[in-house]
Amino acid sequence: MPRRQMNVTGAAEAPLRAALRELRRTLDVPGGFTAAALAEAEAAAKAPRLPGEDATDIPFFTIDPPTSVDLDQAMHLERREGGGYRVHYAIADVAAFVRPGGALDAEAHRRVQTLYFPDEKVPLHPRALSEGAASLLPGQSTPALLWRIDLDAEGRTVEAHVRRAIVRSRTRLDYEGAQRQIDTGFAEEPLALLRDIGQLREALEVERGGISLNVPEQEIAERSGTYVLEYRAPRPADGWNAQISLLTGMAAADLMTASGTGILRTLPTAPDGAVARLRRSAQALHVEWPHHVSYAELVRSLDPREPRHAAFLQECTTLLRGAGYTAFTGGVLPVPAVHAAVAAAYTHCTAPLRRLVDRYAGELCVAAVAGQEPPEWVSAALDALPGEMADGARRGNTVERECLDVVEAIVLRDRIGELFDAVVVDVKENEPSAGTVHLEDPAVVARIDADGAALPLGERLRVRLVEADPGRAKVRFTPA
Template sequence: MPHRRIHHPAPADTPLTRALRDLRIESHVPPDFPPDVAAEAEAAAKTPTLPDRDATDIPFFTLDPPASLDLDQAMYLTRASAGGYRVLYAIADVSAWVHPHSALDEEAHRRRTTLYFPDTRVPLYPPQLSEAAASLLPDQPVPALLWQIDLDSTGTVKTASVERALIRSRARLDYETAQRRIDENTAEEPLALLRDIGLLREEQERTRGGLSLGVPEQEIIRRNGRYELEYRAQLPAEGWNAQISLLTGTVAAELMLQSGTGLLRTLPTATPAAVDALRRTARALDVEWPRDSEYADVVRSLNPQRANHAAFLQQCTTVLRGAGYTAFEGGAPADRLHAAVADEYAHVTAPLRRLADRYAGELALAACAGTEPPGWVLEALPALPEEMAAGAREAARLERQCVDLVEAALMSDRIGEVFEGQVVDVAKNGRGTVQLYEPAVIGRLDPAGGGAPPLGQRVEVRLTAAEPGVSPVRFESAATTAAGRSA
């Protein structure tokens, strides 16, 4: 999943869309699936492996952005005895369609993850599966991994299990519709309980020291021939939905740890250097960060409706660096915590978009049943962390380049203008990085005769270059330029 969600709803022929298309070509991002993979997907869509249990009587619903078709998850929430709750969470069973060492499987190992661009997405699996047969779209029976998680009245897990089942979603909801129904008290109980359970799990997260960023979506639009940047803050329902996914990931990790074989998602604690860099960004964006306040406290105090707070939340993703996967057999590993979750955690809820989730789902199934994991899973397990790391590096590189292109488009008609910013980084070659306050853009500051300004210094800079696909955002010191003209 992308750290920074950027959307560009533009016609096919704009400077930005041309630059994004060129980026995909230069990076050898596959535009289509090979013929043998597409043919296998067509055949697999007609002949899934069906599970023994039929759970199509449960009225599941999905909750996703309105345009999404690759629906990994569906839920049904009910009240339980003694004031508790039952979470039934269905996850698309990719193994019902994709068989080990098949053309589909080998292509998934090459792609590793769905890639997200501002103007499109490049899927992990062919659309015949990911957006049709294997997706939990309403009113079609689909094989799934069905989780049952019972919570007490405080949201604490009492019991959890997972099995294969055939399910059928009844409703496809988007976040705005769900939020409106919850706020207006018109939601039926399974949806209304999303707020109750979500709030309880958010409190559990705060208590254990975890943190969900809730990064706003950036939308770059072309209006009157000029690019403009808008932020869309997450709705509460999006956070509550994410809590159900996090809950499932933590119980999956616990099952695997108890069995001694598994695949965890891990993240080290943010380094002091990363936090210091984030403090400088906060100062540049006029975000208040009291000296005695922790990073998590600052994030929770932010209002993503404010542009500078939304921009700061985008930059908070930098402290997530170092995330990876830990595979283990024969006992629990030493490296097992995810710092942002503040708990053991596994990726199991997005198998249509991440390769690792298919394997982690199989490991959780085996752990719950008390059986040995399938041979094809154990065979692939040792190499999965590096496979996913390579995929993550490529996704991060493309994401960073997309941000550069978007920011260049945003600034392309402002060459020569002077902006106020702050130096947030200085490289060994003397080249600095400046974070502007408005617009919240980051750019390279070319060193003047005396070198780059000190780290953390407020500066006035003049924009010298910004053109999508030609030059990223670049600045020079406005003071130096003015002095040169005076001389």
């Protein structure tokens, strides 16, 4: 999944969409699915492998962006008798539709993950599945991996269990609507409990030293014939919803480590040099970071609606660059076995419609709960999965980076020669006249060249736009 999300809201068909189409061509992203894969998808949509248990009596709901139809997760939250909470979390059962070794499976291994462009996405699975038969759309009976996670009154996991079942979501919510219902007191208890459980899990995250980065999304809009680029800060409901996914990923990791076979999402502790660079960025953005305050404490104190804080949160994503996947068998756990930002063992298992590894993690957990060996097709793929996921992540990161360059160039292309207020947020160590500036309006982070003069790190600077040509030159500024 991308660290920096970008959305187009009402932008004109040209020139932005034309530039993005050209970008997809030059990056050689996967195009259409093979005829064999499409045929398998159509057949599987009509006749999936159905589980024996019917759990359609549980009134699930989903929370996703308003335009999303590839719905991986649905939840139902309730109080337990005697105290605590029960989380029912349904995850799309992609294995019910994808035959191991078939054309559809081969396509998924070639694509690895859904690629997100500001105007559209390049899906992991054909839309007949990802936006149809396998999606947890409201009113549709769908095979799922059904998690039941019991929590105590403080939100700590008491017991976790997963099994196959048919589920049916009742209600489809977006983040804004869910937040509004909760804030106004009109949410029914299963939704209202999202705040209670989410806040308890956030407190436990603080206790164990974990970190959630509330990185703002960048939105591109067209207003009166002009493109604008601005930040949208996450809502509290975004974070509470993410905590349910984190809870499930941690429960899955525990099941796999107990069984001795699995695949974990790992992240080593950031090296001192990376943290020192982040301290320089904080200083440059005038974000106060006392030496006695830890990185985790600082991040939790930031307001993503404040432009300087938003820019710094983007810089914080650099500490996630060492994340990867590590498979293990025979009970021999990898080193490290934890994800430093989660501060616990963790795995990806809640987005199988959009990420290849989640299908395998789900199968490993179902086998672990049943006390069985994993299916042979899962065991056979484990050794290669980390490398495949790393290749997919590199491609996704390239798409993310190039999309940002194109969008910024489109937004600014008619403003060559204009002056802007900026802050110098980075200066190259061996080239002090080259660095990076952050503009608050529009929301742009771009290159600056001072033609031999040293740039004033951390200082405000009036800058002039000298380049902004989508497809040929990235955005570049010089001191005014």
